[in-house]
Amino acid sequence: MELTNILIGQSGGPTAVINSTLAGAVAAAKESGKIGHVYGMLNGIKGYLEGRKTDLLDLTEEELRLLKTTPAAYLGSCRFKLPKELSDPLYAEIFRRLEEDNIGYVLYIGGNDSMDTADKLSQYAASVGSDIRIIGVPKTIDNDLTGTDHTPGYGSAAKFVAAQVRQIVLDAEVYRQDAVTIVEIMGRNAGWLTAAASLARKYEGDNPVLIYLPEVDFDPEDMLRRIREALKERHAVVVCVSEGIHDKDGILICELTQGVTKDVFGNKQLSGCGKVIEQMVRVRLGVKVRSVELNVTQRCNAVEASLTDVEEAFECGRQGVFAALEGKTGCMISMEREEGEEYRIVYTAKPVGEISNEVRGVPTEWITEDLADVKEAFAAYALPLIQGESRPPMKDGLPVFLYRKDPNHKA
């Protein structure tokens, strides 16, 4: 009997380790002896619908090793939400293609939207009696997926944020002059990455002295008061803010100036909350201030990735294949942390329909009463995730990555 094939897709924003998950899935599929071709959708389900796929068995062993430490999404990504109604002809079209490619298993690696895709595809499969197995594999630097202890991608981003903030603090403290540094960190709805800035402290009371997450309301006046207090004790004050912080009325801080800020073309000038707070501090406290936006480097730095994260991402890819081969479908691979002193993860497959589209934020009981820091419980949670150094191979002084030209080049 001819073996059926597996089809793997990557979706949503890139991370430092989503390719490690892909490498793990390819490795498991090859080793299983139960799978024919290993196809990759180019640019996710959207590209697959355009007939764009690649045969991942063409990758050499060395290329697969490189893939494991390459950031971003090797297969290309998409932002695409499947229609709500399963009666939409798009579903029939997808399954027509899956049958044509003799696909027995689909692995979809991504965040909330991608789990929604996996959910809908498995629902459709059930509704038409297809036995194609659909498995979701989590990834997101935001760490905001429910149903899993954490998500692959978060550990590396958190490690990068903590190391950068530690070094920005050293940089900020060289002058003996009052100065405030605002560091804006990714996380629109969840403060997991910003909370990682707390790990940057070298001793109790070290900078960053203030950390603001989007899980609670942000009070600009209270922050200004706290900065003023901190400046009595030290010259350099470093404040870390999540891009998604908002005031008590739910208004995003980054939107505070946009109504009146226009450029030479008369357009609204968009800037992050870091810039807004920088200007607040300048005007209200009259002190030297600058802001630093860590930006995309947070999510795409593989040179400083967490080895724990890279290995867990790889294992999630393997587990996705195992679950599919076991006949599971409509599931997401989940990481469960075992109780006890030592950090240990158990991999399970949870019904992807139970992974709500809800954002899992930092528990508010981990945020200090003054709403300007996180408690020790956060460090206990996060430290195991940033352990170990994953280093891509270097050539000519620079990291070597595996890449495809075609998703970017026009035919």
Next chain:
Amino acid sequence: MELTNILIGQSGGPTAVINSTLAGAVAAAKESGKIGHVYGMLNGIKGYLEGRKTDLLDLTEEELRLLKTTPAAYLGSCRFKLPKELSDPLYAEIFRRLEEDNIGYVLYIGGNDSMDTADKLSQYAASVGSDIRIIGVPKTIDNDLTGTDHTPGYGSAAKFVAAQVRQIVLDAEVYRQDAVTIVEIMGRNAGWLTAAASLARKYEGDNPVLIYLPEVDFDPEDMLRRIREALKERHAVVVCVSEGIHDKDGILICELTQGVTKDVFGNKQLSGCGKVIEQMVRVRLGVKVRSVELNVTQRCNAVEASLTDVEEAFECGRQGVFAALEGKTGCMISMEREEGEEYRIVYTAKPVGEISNEVRGVPTEWITEDLADVKEAFAAYALPLIQGESRPPMKDGLPVFLYRKDPNHKA
């Protein structure tokens, strides 16, 4: 006879390797057997004038090893220009303190302004017949000092910029959708760091497709035309710009919006040229666009530092001590590159008065005729400087650094 002491200061903007130079100087001073105490000025000559210094012989061997891979300025820094007139009482005050501390040698580590300080102190010494030896040791990520092949600090910053841009490009290319990414890189008057973005290319014709340096005039219309052209061939276009690019009238691009851009407080909103160009592209080309400012991470990342740079910085510190002990004064340690296939540096001491305050930019003959890229000659120059990985020790998943609390904490 009692041995005289050495006094070492750090000045100007921090780098990833200025502490390696300090570590090299301390090591050489200890090994020489000809120097008594090894003092460090706290916050440069300004702090020393306030009587603030530390005894570097108190550092253990392990601390000295940590110092070598710690970014920013361990001793603290200052921005302080000595008075023009040697008759200014400040000079007498400095030399009174030097005599009091039994200083025989002064090492001043820094950029243009610091070399000016070394120059003036040695002139004053000559004018009063003091035999205190004054040596300048170069550092700056900008690589804009004359009289040396390159400056310690540049190699690590260039390596970081190239690696980040390579990863930002991978990140930018994941979607199959036209999009422009602007990366703003440090360098107000010299484009050395921005030119390093060219090293990020993985193959001929790879992103970043456009690179703009401040050594030549920037023509926004020409850039928009080139981006439009590039978008015909590829979805993602990455453009790297130096923060100091200016138009043919010498007007900085970053100043183009500031006249009309006001925030809620009625103040001018300062933003970099990256944001200005982002907005230009959005309005004129109607394409998805974002900008990334690499910001201070360029100068303070020691986790991805160049081993070549760290070792050269260390050697510059040693050479500074050797020069002083040989009786040289009013000199700057210079790195000269030997002719030939293999990269080899010879250390010399040049009269610091000859190191003009002039900015040494990227030679215009290394810039392509279309003013939107650099030629192969740049890579031949820069590649040797980014070789090898210097990694600080890691603990709990994060880099360990040597630090002092007191320059930042108020008494």
